[in-house]
Amino acid sequence: MSPLSRGFHGRRRASDVDASRVPPGQYVTTDFPVLSAGPTPHTPLENWTFSIKQGGQTTKSWNWQEIRDLPAEDVTADIHCVTKWSKLDTMWQAVSLDTLLAQVGHEARFVLAFCDGGYTTNLPLADVTGGQAWLAYGYDSSPLQPEHGGPARLLVPHLYFWKSAKWVRGLELLAADEPGFWERYGYNNYGDPWREQRYAGD
Amino acid sequence: MAGTAVRGRLTWQVATVTAVRPETTSVRTIEFDIPDWAGHQAGQHVDIRLTADDGYVAERSYSIASAPGEPLQLTVERLEDGEVSPYLTEELRPGDEIEIRGPIGGYFIWDSDDARTPVLLVAGGSGVVPFRSMLRHRARIGSAAPVRLLYSARSLPDVIYRTELDMPGDGAEIVYTLTRQQPPGWAGHSGRVDAALLTEVAWPEDRQPLAFVCGPTAFVEIVAGELVSLGYPPDHVKTERYGGVGAP
Amino acid sequence: MTERLYGPDDSALDGNAIGGLLHEIFSTEMTTAEATCGHCGNTAQVAEAVVYVKAPGTVMRCRACTSVLAVVVRKQEMNCVDMSGVAALQAG
Numbered sequence: 001m002s003p004l005s006r007g008f009h010g011r012r013r014a015s016d017v018d019a020s021r022v023p024p025g026q027y028v029t030t031d032f033p034v035l036s037a038g039p040t041p042h043t044p045l046e047n048w049t050f051s052i053k054q055g056g057q058t059t060k061s062w063n064w065q066e067i068r069d070l071p072a073e074d075v076t077a078d079i080h081c082v083t084k085w086s087k088l089d090t091m092w093q094a095v096s097l098d099t100l101l102a103q104v105g106h107e108a109r110f111v112l113a114f115c116d117g118g119y120t121t122n123l124p125l126a127d128v129t130g131g132q133a134w135l136a137y138g139y140d141s142s143p144l145q146p147e148h149g150g151p152a153r154l155l156v157p158h159l160y161f162w163k164s165a166k167w168v169r170g171l172e173l174l175a176a177d178e179p180g181f182w183e184r185y186g187y188n189n190y191g192d193p194w195r196e197q198r199y200a201g202d
Numbered sequence: 203m204a205g206t207a208v209r210g211r212l213t214w215q216v217a218t219v220t221a222v223r224p225e226t227t228s229v230r231t232i233e234f235d236i237p238d239w240a241g242h243q244a245g246q247h248v249d250i251r252l253t254a255d256d257g258y259v260a261e262r263s264y265s266i267a268s269a270p271g272e273p274l275q276l277t278v279e280r281l282e283d284g285e286v287s288p289y290l291t292e293e294l295r296p297g298d299e300i301e302i303r304g305p306i307g308g309y310f311i312w313d314s315d316d317a318r319t320p321v322l323l324v325a326g327g328s329g330v331v332p333f334r335s336m337l338r339h340r341a342r343i344g345s346a347a348p349v350r351l352l353y354s355a356r357s358l359p360d361v362i363y364r365t366e367l368d369m370p371g372d373g374a375e376i377v378y379t380l381t382r383q384q385p386p387g388w389a390g391h392s393g394r395v396d397a398a399l400l401t402e403v404a405w406p407e408d409r410q411p412l413a414f415v416c417g418p419t420a421f422v423e424i425v426a427g428e429l430v431s432l433g434y435p436p437d438h439v440k441t442e443r444y445g446g447v448g449a450p
Numbered sequence: 451m452t453e454r455l456y457g458p459d460d461s462a463l464d465g466n467a468i469g470g471l472l473h474e475i476f477s478t479e480m481t482t483a484e485a486t487c488g489h490c491g492n493t494a495q496v497a498e499a500v501v502y503v504k505a506p507g508t509v510m511r512c513r514a515c516t517s518v519l520a521v522v523v524r525k526q527e528m529n530c531v532d533m534s535g536v537a538a539l540q541a542g
Contacts (some may be wrong), residue, residue, distance in 0.1 A: 002214070002259065003253065003301060004255055005289075005298070005299070007289065007293045007294070007298075008252045008253070008293070009254050009258075009289075010252075011285050034461070035506065036461060037502055037506075037507075038502060038509065038511060038518075039462065039500075040461075082506050185507055185521045185530070186523040187523070199525050212473040212474060248470075263469075263470065303470055306469040306473060307469045307479070307497075308469075308481055308482045309466060309482050309496075309497035310466055310481075419460050419462055419463065420460050443463050443466070443467070446460035
């Protein structure tokens with residue numbers, strides 16, 4: 001190991017943490033780090049839509065007001081970033097993806113989320129249904145800030161947080177799996193923090 | 203680029219802190235001894251690496267504040283939510299060791315005694331650090347290149363290297379602009395660097411000047427854009443961005 | 451320096467910030483190397499690329515069109531480098 005730096009402790013860590021809530025290799029932070037692979041988009045709400053695409057076509061689309069009119073939930077979740085920080089009991093205001101997907105007839109087995117700025121991430125359909133995934137537009141009772149993915153992002157807390165795509169604009173429903181941005185560049189196709197599936201091949 | 207490519211492995215070396223010196227209430231200069239230090243060019247930077255006792259590792263980059271030939275010095279600003287800068291500016295003390303690799307960079311460097319090419323240095327806040335290296339180097343080699351430093355800082359107490367910059371040497375001019383607070387009777391510039399200030403301070407483009415811009419990303423983008431609007435060829439405007447640090 | 455199509459993004463750095471990483475990968479200084487974007491054809495020095503380091507990997511983007519030029523993911527002491535966004539690279 002590299003020489004130790006006397007007195008250096010790194011990030012503020014949360015104390016008194018229940019270890020059973022912390023996946024292997026993670027540490028708990030009280031901050032909410034902002035990570036990004038590109039510039040922060042600023043799509044005006046009047047231009048914003050969330051769409052479901054199938055076979056290259058948009059089969060269903062909601063504008064901002066239509067999304068806000070859907071039944072929403074208060075979601076409390078622990079989130080785990082592949083860069084090793086975890087944040088417990090984060091609070092979101094969100095629409096379940098079950099609500100959105102129920103309005104579309106399909107036989108898809110996979111989804112590819114697509115976002116402003118070009119970011120994508122892929123998930124099995126089974127992981128974004130059954131109460132496991134949301135479209136989140138509020139954080140801590142305030143509108144989701146652009147740096148954290150606002151106006152809306154995916155929230156899929158049971159997987160590493162790169163799957164909770166920021167600035168999401170829709171889901172492409174697919175019969176075959178297709179890797180997204182970080183999956184193409186070497187990260188794990190699935191990303192289960194409890195099995196420490198960080199990189200491809202883990 | 204002549205004389206700058208360091209071929210072969212760039213390795214991490216152990217550096218021992220030999221001295222620390224406060225520059226302002228939130229800025230400190232740290233001097234190091236590195237046994238196998240190969241020297242550097244003015245404008246280059248180093249990467250540093252810190253390892254906590256639980257194995258946590260943090261890496262950062264800092265511009266070199268000292269001139270080529272002087273012992274390695276880094277100047278660090280304490281950032282409010284920083285993870286590394288509070289450690290470097292408050293905890294680190296002589297005798298401590300950190301890991302350093304460098305020197306790094308072949309783009310943002312100045313090493314010339316060409317008296318025909320005037321140099322414009324535009325600094326936002328801690329962006330002045332590599333320019334201190336350039337100015338000290340210029341004095342050490344007796345360069346006749348005319349140089350002007352336009353230094354944007356929040357207030358006079360926030361000016362780093364103030365005493366040194368008050369005696370810049372022959373053919374070097376320092377112009378300050380204080381953006382948030384000015385002392386009573388301040389006769390210098392106030393407010394952010396803008397087109398009007400640059401028009402006044404920048405060398406006219408017909409003298410084929412070279413410009414360096416360093417500081418927060420937003421500052422660099424605005425200033426570099428304005429210099430190009432003033433007619434500076436884009437490849438005569440060199441930029442180094444420090445990210446979203448506190449704006450001057 | 452190339453023309454900007456997008457507004458300033460405060461968190462973005464430039465190729466200078468990854469000079470050490472690139473030296474580690476290529477065993478030589480790379481910030482003055484000229485990279486041609488595979489998407490828009492713009493050629494610029496690596497020092498002038500838009501760089502994001504606060505991410506699961508280091509992302510280099512073309513300053514003219516924001517397309518991804520290269521991504522470096524650090525996996526257990528190894529650098530996994532994808533440069534498929536670079537059409538050509540000229541290093542001294």
